[in-house]
Amino acid sequence: MEPKTSSTPQAAAPSSGLQVALAWIYVGVPLLWGVSQTFIKALALFK
Amino acid sequence: MATDSFLDRSRTIAGPGFNRWLIPPAALAIHLAIGQAYAFSVFKKPMGALISGNVDAPAPDDWTPAQLGVIFSIAIVLLGLSAAVFGKWLERVGPRKAMLASALCFSGGFFIGALGVHLHNLWLVYFGYGFVGGIGLGIGYISPVSTLIKWFPDRPGVATGMAIMGFGGGAMIGSPLAVALMDHYKASAPMGVAPTFLTMGLIYLLFMLFGVFTIRVPAEGWKPEGYVPSTTSNALITTHNVDADTAIKTPQFWLLWVVLCMNVTAGIGVLETASPLIQETFSDKSMGAGLGVTAAAAAGFVGLLSLFNLLGRFFWSSASDKIGRKPTYMIYFGLGIVLYALVPTLAASASLSLFVIVSCVILSMYGGGFATIPAYLRDLFGTMQVGAIHGRLLTAWSTAGVLGPLIVNFLHESQKSKGLTGAAAYQTVFYTMAGLLVIGFLANLLVKAVDARYHVQETTAPKVAA
Structure with missing residues (x-):
């Protein structure tokens, strides 16, 4: 995680670690749900 | 407004x-x-x-x-x-x-x-x-x-x-x-x-x-903290930019078009045939009563392939940062040719576990092919209009998306009409897909750095940041 330098001042505010974590949770939870559903389905191959 | x-x-x-x-x-x-x-x-x-x-x-x-x-x-x-x-x-x-x-x-x-x-x-x-x-x-x-x-x-x-x-x-x-x-x-x-x-x-x-x-775009001239562009000479990583309209006039663009099209078409060959192939090949008849692959297990196999397709996108694309794009595609095609050619043999020898492992590796490289191509384009054409160039290259995907199933279904049906069944009916499909990968391998082999005459002159470069 590295907040970075910018050569020009712009509109967006600095971002916090919490924002980054929430953003990843927002996309990560559905992705993990989908992967887990697929994994459960895949287990049928090994039964 | x-x-x-x-x-x-x-x-x-x-x-x-x-x-x-x-x-x-x-x-x-x-x-x-x-x-x-x-x-x-x-x-x-x-x-x-x-x-x-x-x-x-x-x-x-x-x-x-x-x-x-x-x-x-x-x-x-x-x-x-x-x-x-x-x-x-x-x-x-x-x-x-x-x-x-x-x-x-x-x-x-x-x-x-x-x-x-x-x-x-x-x-x-x-x-x-x-x-x-x-x-x-x-x-x-x-x-x-x-x-x-x-x-x-x-x-x-x-x-x-x-x-x-x-x-x-x-x-x-x-x-x-x-x-x-x-x-x-x-x-x-x-x-x-x-x-x-x-x-x-x-x-x-x-x-x-x-x-x-x-979404945000970086400010002009922004660089990650501590980032120093590699000084190691690599002819395939340009520091220049090529406009999207110019890029499609270069042989490199069309070589990568062929690379993507062949990789996707071959991958579709596996995806299209995965479920029927595993059920017909590893049936009760060939494996023994009660040991054959059921419809539910075949669906599980397709799910497993999807997982490897997903993981391959991240794994191979990340690996390409270390080993380079061209060598990565050499692996996709070189290893792919061997593995595709092996599938009918594995199916005929009833090696279910090996068949599954090989199919998973193939699908990981299918996904990797999609994920690595933007970075390959960036290396060859620069960052200025890489999104637009990538967009034009995706016509290769559309072509493969239509041609792939047509080829697979045509070959499979023609084999069935000759009286072949089970794994035998799929042999031609996989050998043909391996042949397509040979074409992709050669196309990738021919990729060289883009000639300097195609580069945008920096003083006239359009101001685009993303």
């Missing part, structure tokens, strides 16, 4: 302290949504029984599987075409406006499709999910790519791998979500399809809007 200014590129330039790790989730919000397209097959049976209400006994006026198959074909063709057509527009207006356009088209496709299902008008479904939704797919697919590459000049493969992995993951979310929703709505509408379309359109619109609001 206020909305215009919010969407304007100038409003998306990141300020000091912006954390670049917010960009991959923004990209994933788009790709996880549009990746649903690869789960469209989950609607085929219910949509083919809207009148009869029984998937096992369709009515004469119910839509046929062939008619329904056209919906996905239209969407995938429009994906390639819209990515090619709107790529330069995206570079001009920036990723936020493009992501919004994608979100509106993709969700709008669901809404129009819902109306088509409700009215039982197939043309409206073609227009909605296929045409309008397909445009959303194309714009959405390319919208975060060049932005990611600019935020992660130190590891472009990792960055684009994460986003394009999302496209693979989208199907894993879309399929169980659709099944759950249709089950929920089945009492209130024929097979629950129309309300499921409406609900999914709304869910995906909201999900994608997160990407629209979060």
